[in-house]
């Protein structure tokens with residue numbers, strides 16, 4: 526901390542952390558509300574908090590959920606658990622959470638952090654004598670819920686990589702809409718990295734604000750895996766596409782940029798509010814040719830029109846987004862993948878009828894569970910033999926695929942995403 530804070534302020538901020546956690550944690554763990562929304566509501570109710578306090582509380586809040594799998598078995602109180610979490614996460618510890626009990630571990634690998642904690646707690650156990658419950662050494666798998674492994678199979682020797690990525694904040698990915706913004710980033714002294722394959726994708730460090738650069742339609746904040754979905758769809762200039770789960774329009778806007786105003790884009794979603802947000806973003810981006818309307822793709826009431834291509838970016842378990850939303854894993858139901866798979870197949874069946882012969886159906890989910898990836902696809906293909914996976918090059922590596930791609934969180938790094946490019950036969 527640059528400016529030295531008084532003891533009184535430090536004590537006040539420590540108790541603020543305790544109060545915030547006591548008030549907000551049950552909303553996430555018991556009611557299942559997303560941490561970012563709960564925190565935004567808290568800040569709205571506490572307008573007296575300045576930007577520095579908000580930043581400190583926000584970092585602490587997300588750190589708490591990121592390491593909850595390791596702090597929970599230790600039976601620490603909320604503030605102590607938050608203190609340990611930030612020692613695991615951050616290089617600069619706020620004096621309100623500094624503690625002699627924990628070393629700063631943020632520069633260590635996950636294996637080193639695990640070894641250090643196990644040694645520390647075994648040591649404490651010996652010092653203070655048995656408290657009725659023997660200390661069970663922590664494991665990496667404690668960072669997720671016990672049933673996780675039933676739905677997920679990692680490629681050989683990547684399990685460690687998964688946990689390391691899971692516990693690290695990914696960078697913020699931007700999709701640049703013109704060349705000017707890179708120059709603006711350089712001039713503003715904001716470090717950025719160009720993705721080696723995806724021309725318009727650049728990343729800036731996690732948590733780095735764009736500050737005064739603001740948003741003038743030069744870029745969209747969009748994860749690299751999400752950008753890969755449209756790169757795989759590769760709609761032609763002037764073509765006619767339907768984005769059937771458009772949400773707030775991340776992929777719709779990218780498709781519109783590729784297709785151009787000589788083509789057409791229809792965006793639908795069950796959430797009308799999300800479509801309004803998409804329209805707002807389109808206005809900022811100067812895109813006026815996207816049409817939108819609410820539509821329930823799960824209801825067996827498909828449109829009669831057919832499109833050159835349809836994107837089904839389906840609702841899913843979202844397990845691929847856990848490094849960005851560290852609370853999400855604790856709100857997730859292990860039965861979710863199987864339930865979502867049934868919904869996804871229904872949505873794909875409905876969307877398939879709206880693909881022109883010879884056209885494309887793109888299936889995307891931000892997850893890696895077996896149920897929602899290979900199983901959903903197998904079930905769809907069984908009842909829709911006029912569709913077949915079509916080979917494409919992995920846009921993140923250039924390597925060939927056989928028509929499906931699992932992007933793992935460590936690939937970007939960013940979100941995990943499964944994508945299938947399905948071609949409808951030209952004549953049936």
Ligand SMILES: C[S@@+](CC[C@H](N)C(=O)[O-])C[C@H]1O[C@@H](n2cnc3c(N)ncnc32)[C@H](O)[C@@H]1O
Nearest residue numbers: 770771772774775776794795821822823838840
């Ligand atoms: C993964 S999100 C889409 C994200 C969006 N495509 C983007 O790139 O920003 C899934 C979307 O599916 C929508 N959805 C859920 N059930 C639906 C249904 N039955 N019909 C249509 N959309 C649905 C959700 O509202 C959500 O916006």
